[in-house]
Amino acid sequence: MKENRIYNFNAGPAALPLSVLEEIKDSFLNYAGSGMSVTEVSHRSKWFDDIINDAVTRTKRLLNLGDNFHVLFLQGGASMQFCMIPMNFLQNGKTADYVNTGTWSTKAIKEARIQDKPIKVVASSEDKNFSYIPKNIQFNSDAVYAHITSNNTIKGTQWASFPDTNGIPLIADMSSDFMSRSFDADRFGLIYAGAQKNIGPAGVCMVIVRDDMLELVKETIPSMLNYNTFAGKNSMFNTPPCFAVYAVQLVLKWLDETVGGLDKMEELNAKKAGLLYETIDSSDFYRGTAESDSRSKMNVTFRLPNEEMEKKFIQKAIENGFGGLKGHRSVGGCRASIYNATSLEAIEALVDFMKTFK
Amino acid sequence: MKENRIYNFNAGPAALPLSVLEEIKDSFLNYAGSGMSVTEVSHRSKWFDDIINDAVTRTKRLLNLGDNFHVLFLQGGASMQFCMIPMNFLQNGKTADYVNTGTWSTKAIKEARIQDKPIKVVASSEDKNFSYIPKNIQFNSDAVYAHITSNNTIKGTQWASFPDTNGIPLIADMSSDFMSRSFDADRFGLIYAGAQKNIGPAGVCMVIVRDDMLELVKETIPSMLNYNTFAGKNSMFNTPPCFAVYAVQLVLKWLDETVGGLDKMEELNAKKAGLLYETIDSSDFYRGTAESDSRSKMNVTFRLPNEEMEKKFIQKAIENGFGGLKGHRSVGGCRASIYNATSLEAIEALVDFMKTFK
Numbered sequence: 001m002k003e004n005r006i007y008n009f010n011a012g013p014a015a016l017p018l019s020v021l022e023e024i025k026d027s028f029l030n031y032a033g034s035g036m037s038v039t040e041v042s043h044r045s046k047w048f049d050d051i052i053n054d055a056v057t058r059t060k061r062l063l064n065l066g067d068n069f070h071v072l073f074l075q076g077g078a079s080m081q082f083c084m085i086p087m088n089f090l091q092n093g094k095t096a097d098y099v100n101t102g103t104w105s106t107k108a109i110k111e112a113r114i115q116d117k118p119i120k121v122v123a124s125s126e127d128k129n130f131s132y133i134p135k136n137i138q139f140n141s142d143a144v145y146a147h148i149t150s151n152n153t154i155k156g157t158q159w160a161s162f163p164d165t166n167g168i169p170l171i172a173d174m175s176s177d178f179m180s181r182s183f184d185a186d187r188f189g190l191i192y193a194g195a196q197k198n199i200g201p202a203g204v205c206m207v208i209v210r211d212d213m214l215e216l217v218k219e220t221i222p223s224m225l226n227y228n229t230f231a232g233k234n235s236m237f238n239t240p241p242c243f244a245v246y247a248v249q250l251v252l253k254w255l256d257e258t259v260g261g262l263d264k265m266e267e268l269n270a271k272k273a274g275l276l277y278e279t280i281d282s283s284d285f286y287r288g289t290a291e292s293d294s295r296s297k298m299n300v301t302f303r304l305p306n307e308e309m310e311k312k313f314i315q316k317a318i319e320n321g322f323g324g325l326k327g328h329r330s331v332g333g334c335r336a337s338i339y340n341a342t343s344l345e346a347i348e349a350l351v352d353f354m355k356t357f358k
Numbered sequence: 359m360k361e362n363r364i365y366n367f368n369a370g371p372a373a374l375p376l377s378v379l380e381e382i383k384d385s386f387l388n389y390a391g392s393g394m395s396v397t398e399v400s401h402r403s404k405w406f407d408d409i410i411n412d413a414v415t416r417t418k419r420l421l422n423l424g425d426n427f428h429v430l431f432l433q434g435g436a437s438m439q440f441c442m443i444p445m446n447f448l449q450n451g452k453t454a455d456y457v458n459t460g461t462w463s464t465k466a467i468k469e470a471r472i473q474d475k476p477i478k479v480v481a482s483s484e485d486k487n488f489s490y491i492p493k494n495i496q497f498n499s500d501a502v503y504a505h506i507t508s509n510n511t512i513k514g515t516q517w518a519s520f521p522d523t524n525g526i527p528l529i530a531d532m533s534s535d536f537m538s539r540s541f542d543a544d545r546f547g548l549i550y551a552g553a554q555k556n557i558g559p560a561g562v563c564m565v566i567v568r569d570d571m572l573e574l575v576k577e578t579i580p581s582m583l584n585y586n587t588f589a590g591k592n593s594m595f596n597t598p599p600c601f602a603v604y605a606v607q608l609v610l611k612w613l614d615e616t617v618g619g620l621d622k623m624e625e626l627n628a629k630k631a632g633l634l635y636e637t638i639d640s641s642d643f644y645r646g647t648a649e650s651d652s653r654s655k656m657n658v659t660f661r662l663p664n665e666e667m668e669k670k671f672i673q674k675a676i677e678n679g680f681g682g683l684k685g686h687r688s689v690g691g692c693r694a695s696i697y698n699a700t701s702l703e704a705i706e707a708l709v710d711f712m713k714t715f716k
Contacts, residue, residue, distance in 0.1 A: 006393030010400050013600055018387075021395050025386040029379055035364030035681065037379050039559035039605065042368050042682065075433035075561070076582055079596040083580035111580050196597055201397035203433070203561045203599030222441035222469050224434055238437040239554055241561030242371055243601060247397065323393065324400065 007346040010324035011153050011299065011337040012176065012197040015346075019258065020250045038246050043239050051242075052235065055249040058256050063185050065208065072207040072227070073235040073245050078104070078175045078194040081205060082111035085171060085190065088227050089144050090117040091219045097143040097168070100124035101133060102152040103330065104173060122146075130155040132291040139165045144216065145189050146170055151177035153197070154328040156301030156335065157294040162187065169213065177298045178206070179255060180340055181266035189213040195244060197298070198339045199251050204244035255340065265340055272338050272347045273297035279351045285358045289333060303333045310334055313357055320353055365704040368682035369511050369657065369695040370534065370555040373704075377616065378608040396604050401597050409600075410593065413607040416614050421543050423566065430565040430585070431593040431603050436462070436533045436552040439563060440469035443529060443548065446585050447502050448475040449577045455501040455526070458482035459491060460510040461688065462531060480504075488513040490649040497523045502574065503547050504528055509535035511555070512686040514659030514693065515652040520545065527571065535656045536564070537613060538698055539624040547571040553602060555656070556697045557609050562602035613698065623698055630696050630705045631655035637709045643716045647691060658694045659685060668692055671715055678711055 008015040024038075031038040034047050041047045056071040065071070074080065085108075090096055095118045098109050102125075112119045120143070123134035130152065139146050146165045151158040153176045162170060162183065169189025178193035185191065190209045196202035207227070214228055223229045229237045235245075259265050277295060280286040280302050289301045304310045310333060317325045327333035338347060366373040382396075389396040392405050399405045414429040423429070432438065443466075448454055453476045456467050460483075470477045478501070481492035488510065497504050504523045509516040511534045520528060520541065527547025536551035543549065548567045554560035565585070572586055581587045587595045593603075617623050635653060638644040638660050647659045662668045668691060675683050685691035696705060 004388055004391075004393055008394050008398055010394075010398065013398055013400060013597065015398055016395065021387055021397070025383055028383040028386065029376075030362055035362055035679070036366050036368075037374065039379070040366055040368065040371055040373055042371060043560065044687075075435070075438070075599070077433070077596050080433070080582045083582050087580075111582075114578055114580050194597065196600075201601050202401065202597045203602055220472055222445075222472050224438045224441050224469075238435050239370065239552065239560045241433070241599060241602065242554075243559050244561055244599065321393070329402075 006321045006323045007349055008323050009336045009338065009342065009346075009350070011328065011335060012194070013202045014197050014337055014339050015341040016201070016247070017251060017254045017258075017341045020247065020254055023250055024247065039243050041242070043236055043242055048242060051246050051249050052240070055245060055252055056234075058249070058252040059206070059208070062179065062252065062256060062262055063208070065185055068211040069185070070209050070211070070214070070231040072209065072230045073240055073248070074205045074207050074230060075203070075241055077202070077205050078173050078192055079107065081173070081192040081207065082108040083115070084225055084227070085145075085147070086112040086115055086117040086119065087221055087225055088217045089213060090119070091216070093118065094144045095119060095140070095142055097122045097139050097146045099134060099137060099146070099148045099163070100126060101149050101157060102130040102155045104152065104154075104175070105147075105149040108147060108149070108173060125157075131157065131289060131294070133157055133159050133294040137163050139168050141166065141168075143168050147172070149173045151296050151298050153299045153337070154331055156288075156290045156296045156299045158296035158298065160293065169210070176339075177296070179252075179262065179265070180269050180298060182262040195248050197337070200248035201244055203241045204248060206248070251341075259340075268344065269297050269338070269340070272342065272344055273300060275347050275351055276300045276336060276338065279354050283358060286354065298337065298339055300336045300338060301327060301331075301333060302335075307332065316357060317353060322350055322353060364679045364681045365707055366681050367694045367696065367700065367704075367708070369686065369693060370552070371560045372555050372695055372697050373699040374559070374605070375609060375612045375616075375699045378605065378612055381608055382605065397601050399600070401594055401600055406600060409604050409607050410598070413603060413610055414592075416607070416610040417564070417566070420537065420610065420614060420620055421566070423543055426569040427543070428567050428569070428572070428589040430567065430588045431598055431606070432563045432565050432588060433561070433599055435560070435563050436531050436550055437465065439531070439550040439565065440466040441473070442583055442585070443503075443505070444470040444473055444475040444477065445579055445583055446575045447571060448477070449575070451476065452502045453477060453498070453500060455480045455497050455504045457492060457495060457504070457506045457521070458484060459507050459515060460488040460513045462510065462512075462533070463505075463507045466505060466507070466531060483515075489515065489647060489652070491515055491517050491652040495521050497526050499524065499526075501526050505530070507531045509654050509656050511657045511695070512689055514646075514648045514654045514657045516654035516656065518651065527568070534697075535654070537610075537620065537623070538627050538656060540620040553606050555695070558606035559602050561599045562606060564606070609699075617698075626702065627655050627696070627698070630700065630702055631658060633705050633709055634658045634694060634696070637712050641716060644712065656695065656697055658696060659691060660693075661691045665690065674715060675711060680708055680711060
């Protein structure tokens with residue numbers, strides 16, 4: 001590959017489109033004729049306004065969002081959202097439903113409970129080591145929202161379709177599959193995604209919030225933890241993480257113009273994941289860890305016959321230019337994270353390697 | 359200048375050392391032989407460990423910090439610290455003292471009061487439009503900390519030396535003069551600085567916190583708002599803002615190796631500010647807005663005979679390659695922000711321009 005770049009299967013921070021990296025590099029000392037690096041431009045300038053407004057416009061177009069949605073760029077990652085969501089929406093003793101599908105859902109639940117919010121866990125796949133997505137969930141009618149994790153990076157599971165909540169607004173942590181497929185956003189009260197998997201570098205979290213959710217915030221809370229602060233100022237109450245927002249804008253432009261939108265992206269992602277799961281299923285040597293109907297198209301988790309062999313596989317892969325194939329430290333095994341920016345070529349090369357290694 | 363770069367006097371995000379920008383650019387597609395961009399490298403990798411550990415080590419060396427200090431990289435800027443400081447340290451009804459020297463101090467006070475913390479404002483320069491730094495302040499003996507803003511970007515004032523607090527730990531927002539001079543850090547319980555003025559791009563806030571302050575955190579608060587979460591995990595409880603941390607590391611390396619430390623930096627900054635204030639004081643055409651003994655060496659604020667002339671000055675400056683000279687929108691006038699990365703050459707060019715314009 002160009003500049004001796006590897007095939008990057010990191011779980012996040014993850015691969016970015018090469019054309020985006022090249023554009024950042026080429027303009028790094030002088031952004032858009034400003035005579036400054038994009039890192040040196042004021043966030044109160046026309047240059048940065050154009051960046052953030054373009055990112056918002058493209059997000060709205062890609063997801064087909066109505067005017068009742070606000071697109072925000074916040075700091076602190078998805079982890080900060082675990083805290084902000086209950087703080088903003090569960091005031092005056094209100095309750096919400098959570099579905100537990102793994103490590104990140106568990107953390108979201110923990111941060112609501114730390115604040116003494118009376119939330120309910122209405123379904124969990126913990127009984128089978130989070131290897132599946134629960135079905136036929138009964139949500140509580142008094143829940144202000146129903147929280148799910150749309151894709152589980154560590155366990156390699158993903159909601160194939162979103163649950164019926166009987167009208168309760170969905171809130172989803174989409175960090176690891178955001179913008180990887182089309183979906184009906186109207187059912188969501190809030191969507192959040194740390195950028196460092198599908199839409200940019202680490203350091204910014206996109207939050208999409210619906211007007212009616214913002215009206216729930218009645219109690220006084222610190223400005224930096226209140227969604228209304230950011231919704232009223234186009235994410236510029238204080239200095240935003242400018243470089244990360246800029247990189248996100250370029251990734252969205254790539255998704256919009258080069259890939260051709262979410263339907264095209266979804267098709268390509270299905271093909272990429274399909275190739276890998278076929279390789280895994282075609283032998284007894286590799287074994288997928290997630291139940292078939294819950295498999296993630298973003299994080300393909302698998303095991304080899306034994307740990308010794310897995311260690312060898314990961315080592316040989318590195319020697320052959322494939323990075324990031326080690327499973328999360330909490331579960332072991334192997335994992336190929338194949339977000340939007342991972343090319344079909346990279347998948348084909350990996351499949352060849354897996355066949356040869358076997 | 360190289361690549362048609364301008365002389366950048368932005369208040370923040372601000373100029374970065376050209377050598378740092380060039381290093382980022384040159385390695386942007388393949389960081390340190392990793393085969394990945396620095397934005398694509400895992401924060402759990404040796405590459406990123408080396409980056410963050412080097413940034414911590416250099417910070418400790420530059421500021422001569424003992425082992426009882428933790429150097430943290432947080433998100434949300436100084437504004438998030440306004441909220442986190444009272445949340446962590448003023449538990450169980452404890453109180454603290456605040457000195458109000460302008461817009462940012464006022465915001466820090468507001469975010470403590472939003473949380474119903476019984477803080478006291480022990481001094482303020484609001485009576486004279488924040489044009490000076492208060493003297494002979496009486497701090498309360500029951501205060502957990504004494505909060506100051508070391509440099510006021512908007513009003514152009516700066517603490518020439520830090521106040522005697524009778525042993526109460528100082529907490530300082532040093533966003534706009536951090537690493538611009540030497541000082542005795544031992545008197546501080548916590549120091550924080552949004553990176554985008556003196557030490558890097560927007561998107562990361564450095565927090566230096568002393569062990570005994572961390573012990574004050576007793577009540578349960580959300581993980582992402584608790585200093586102990588980050589102190590216990592070398593700032594990697596969740597994914598840190600990797601690119602911004604990397605840029606900070608390079609700026610610290612530049613400060614350490616190219617500039618030669620804080621004494622050298624202080625000397626250069628004094629010379630730079632001196633040249634500008636001399637130019638302002640040598641005529642009736644330009645007029646400094648801060649009282650002489652409170653003048654900032656980072657943000658030189660001044661007025662021209664009338665607003666019409668100021669508009670013309672800023673416009674002519676842009677045409678001549680000087681950016682960012684407009685005063686903050688809340689006060690008007692002119693301002694030259696001359697942080698560490700602003701070269702003596704840039705100051706000399708500005709002085710020439712000011713003389714010609716007059």
